Amino acid sequence: MSGVISGAEKALSMLRALPRVNLGNIRxxxxxxxxxxxxxxxxxxxxGAGNKGSGQRQNYMRPGYETGNxxxxxxxxxxxxxxxxxxxxxxxxxSLQKLQxxxxxxxxxxxxxxxxxxxxxxxxxxxxxxxRWYGFNLTDEGADIFNAKVNIEVQWASEGTIAAxxxxxxxxxxxxxxxxxxxxxxxxxxxxxxxxxxxxRSMPSQDxxxxxxxxxxxxxxxxxxxxxxxxxxxxxxxxxxLPQLSQxxxxxxxxxxxxxxxxxxxxxxxxxxxxxxxxxxxxxxxxYLQEYYSS
Amino acid sequence: xKFLAPEFRSLILRSARKYCSEALPSTNAAGATQxxxxxxxITQRDVPIVNLGDRKLPFLSGYxxxxxxxxxxxxxxxxxxLGLIDLHPSIFGEMPRIDVIQDNVKWQRYYKFVSFAHTxxxxxxxxxxxxxxxxxxxxRARHGSIRSPLFKGGGVVHGPRSPTSYFxxxxxxTRVLGLTSTLSIKLAQDDLxxxxxxxxxxxxxxxxxDLIRTRNWGVSVxxxxxxxxxxxxxxxxxxxIKHVNLMPVYGLNVFSMLKHxxxxxxxxxxxMLEERLLYQLNRKDSKEICKKFKLSQI
Numbered sequence: 001m002s003g004v005i006s007g008a009e010k011a012l013s014m015l016r017a018l019p020r021v022n023l024g025n026i027r028x029x030x031x032x033x034x035x036x037x038x039x040x041x042x043x044x045x046x047x048g049a050g051n052k053g054s055g056q057r058q059n060y061m062r063p064g065y066e067t068g069n070x071x072x073x074x075x076x077x078x079x080x081x082x083x084x085x086x087x088x089x090x091x092x093x094x095s096l097q098k099l100q101x102x103x104x105x106x107x108x109x110x111x112x113x114x115x116x117x118x119x120x121x122x123x124x125x126x127x128x129x130x131x132r133w134y135g136f137n138l139t140d141e142g143a144d145i146f147n148a149k150v151n152i153e154v155q156w157a158s159e160g161t162i163a164a165x166x167x168x169x170x171x172x173x174x175x176x177x178x179x180x181x182x183x184x185x186x187x188x189x190x191x192x193x194x195x196x197x198x199x200x201r202s203m204p205s206q207d208x209x210x211x212x213x214x215x216x217x218x219x220x221x222x223x224x225x226x227x228x229x230x231x232x233x234x235x236x237x238x239x240x241x242l243p244q245l246s247q248x249x250x251x252x253x254x255x256x257x258x259x260x261x262x263x264x265x266x267x268x269x270x271x272x273x274x275x276x277x278x279x280x281x282x283x284x285x286x287x288y289l290q291e292y293y294s295s
Numbered sequence: 296x297k298f299l300a301p302e303f304r305s306l307i308l309r310s311a312r313k314y315c316s317e318a319l320p321s322t323n324a325a326g327a328t329q330x331x332x333x334x335x336x337i338t339q340r341d342v343p344i345v346n347l348g349d350r351k352l353p354f355l356s357g358y359x360x361x362x363x364x365x366x367x368x369x370x371x372x373x374x375x376x377l378g379l380i381d382l383h384p385s386i387f388g389e390m391p392r393i394d395v396i397q398d399n400v401k402w403q404r405y406y407k408f409v410s411f412a413h414t415x416x417x418x419x420x421x422x423x424x425x426x427x428x429x430x431x432x433x434x435r436a437r438h439g440s441i442r443s444p445l446f447k448g449g450g451v452v453h454g455p456r457s458p459t460s461y462f463x464x465x466x467x468x469t470r471v472l473g474l475t476s477t478l479s480i481k482l483a484q485d486d487l488x489x490x491x492x493x494x495x496x497x498x499x500x501x502x503x504x505d506l507i508r509t510r511n512w513g514v515s516v517x518x519x520x521x522x523x524x525x526x527x528x529x530x531x532x533x534x535x536i537k538h539v540n541l542m543p544v545y546g547l548n549v550f551s552m553l554k555h556x557x558x559x560x561x562x563x564x565x566x567m568l569e570e571r572l573l574y575q576l577n578r579k580d581s582k583e584i585c586k587k588f589k590l591s592q593i
Contacts, residue, residue, distance in 0.1 A: 008389060015480060021396070031394070
C-alpha cells in the first residue's frame with residue numbers, strides 16, 4: 001500500500017489518545033447558531049432594526065420599484081430573445097466522453113443495443129422529468145477518444161457524433177419518443193406494476209418530423225438504403241474507412257437490431273401487458289386491438 | 296512536561312506512544328507479521344484456524360488500506376489471540392464524524408418521543424365567562440375575563456399542547472454514516488473486540504463478569520451476533536447482568552454502541568454488518584431511498 005495516510009486514518013489515530021467517545025461528550029460543532037433577540041444594554045431597544053418604517057416592519061419595496069418612477073428595467077423597449085423558449089423541445093446533452101466512461105466502468109452493456117432505458121438503468125440520470133424534455137442529445141465532446149462499438153439510439157445527434165460512432169463500426173439512430181413513452185423508458189418496472197398495456201409510441205410531431213425522416217441525421221423513419229448511402233458519404237467527408245458489417249461479427253445481431261417506430265422497449269410490443277407477479281406477458285388477441293397496436 | 300504530576304506525565308506519554316505507533320505503519324506492519332506467525336502456530340495447535348487475514352473485501356478503492364483487528368477467544372477468561380482479521384475501511388475506517396453521530400443519537404431519542412406537557416388556553420380554564428367589572432367608570436383597566444392570559448391563573452398563550460410528536464426521519468445516508476463512524480471510533484479506541492462465536496463453557500454469570508474484569512472491557516459490554524437466536528449458555532449467563540447485553544445485527548444502532556463502553560462482535564456479525572452496510576453504500580438505486588420520507592411510504 002502507498003505511504004499516504006488518509007484524513008480518516010489520521011483522525012482515527014488521534015482518537016486513540018482521546019477519551020472514549022460516549023453519549024456524554026458528543027456534540028454537533030457544525031450546527032448553525034441561532035442568534036437571539038437581545039435585551040437591554042446587549043442590543044435591546046430597537047434590536048438593530050432602526051426607527052420605524054420598512055426596516056422594522058419588513059415591508060420592503062419589491063426589487064426594481066422606484067417609488068412611482070418608470071422603473072429602469074421597464075424603460076428600454078422589450079426584446080423577446082427567448083420568446084417561446086419554454087415551449088421548445090429540450091434535449092439535455094450527454095457527451096461521447098461520458099458515454100465512453102459509462103461503458104468503461106461497466107455502467108452500460110455494449111453487447112446489447114443502447115437506448116434510453118439502458119442509459120437510465122445506469123443510475124446516473126434521474127431527478128424530475130421536465131414536461132418539455134424529449135430525450136438526450138449525444139454531443140461530440142470526446143469524439144477523439146471514443147472507441148466503443150455500439151448500437152445506440154438517442155434523440156438528437158450532430159454530424160460529428162454520428163461520424164465518431166460509425167468510425168468505430170457502430171450504429172447510431174435518432175428516434176423520437178413522446179412524453180408517455182419517455183415515462184415508460186425512465187422506469188419500466190414502475191410502469192409494469194401499473195398493469196397497463198404498453199402504449200403505442202406516437203409519430204414525431206410537426207416540428208421534428210423532418211429531422212427524424214432525414215437519413216443524414218440517421219432518423220429512425222429514414223429510408224434504410226438512403227441511410228447506407230449517407231454512412232459512406234459521411235465516411236468520405238470525414239476521411240475514415242467505414243468498417244464493413246459482416247455476419248461473422250459477434251456483434252452482428254446487436255448491430256442490426258432496430259425498434260419498430262411504434263415500439264418503446266426492445267423485445268416488447270405495444271399492447272402487451274407485463275405481469276411481474278406471475279412472470280408472464282399478456283398479448284392482445286382481439287382483431288381490433290391487434291390492428292390498433294400494429295404499426 | 297516536568298511541571299506535571301508523575302501520573303499525568305505517564306498518561307500523556309502513553310497516549311503519545313499510542314499515537315506514534317499508529318502513525319508509523321512500517322513498524323506496525325512488521326509487528327503484525329511477527330505476531331501473526333506466532334498466532335498461526337497457536338492456532339495450529341489447539342484451536343480452529345480463524346486467521347482471516349486474506350479476506351476478500353469488495354468495493355475497495357485501492358487508495359485505502361484495510362483496518363485490522365485481532366480475533367480473540369471468548370471461551371477462556373484470559374484473552375487468547377486466534378488470528379488477525381481484515382476489516383473493510385469504508386465500515387471500520389471511516390472518518391469519525393462526531394457531528395453525524397450526535398445527529399443520530401438525537402434522532403434516536405426524538406423520533407419515538409411524544410411530549411405530554413400540556414397547558415390550558417383561556418377557553419379551557421374553568422370559569423371566566425363573566426366580565427369582572429364594568430367597562431367604564433371604575434377607574435380600572437378594561438377586562439373581559441379573569442382567565443385572560445394577562446391574569447394570574449389565566450390561560451397560557453402558545454404553551455405546550457399534548458400530545459406533541461417529535462417524530463422525524465434522519466436522511467438515510469446520515470444514518471448509515473452514523474453507524475460506520477461509530478464502528479470506526481470503537482475500533483480506533485480499542486473498544487471493539489471480535490470473537491469467533493458466542494460459545495462459553497458455563498452458564499454462570501460469574502464467568503462473564505470475570506472475563507470482562509480480566510480483559511479490562513470496562514463496565515458495560517454490548518455483544519452482537521448475526522442471528523437473534525443465541526446459544527443457551529451466554530443467554531443465561533448475561534440474563535441477570537444489566538450492563539452486559541446481547542443484540543442481533545439488525546438491532547445494532549449508534550445509541551447502544553455509545554451507551555456501552557465495549558462492543559463485542561462475532562465473526563458472523565462482522566460479515567453480516569459489512570455485507571449489509573456495503574450494500575447500502577454501493578446500491579444502484581440510492582436515489583430512491585434518498586427521497587423525502589413520507590409517513591405513508593412502505
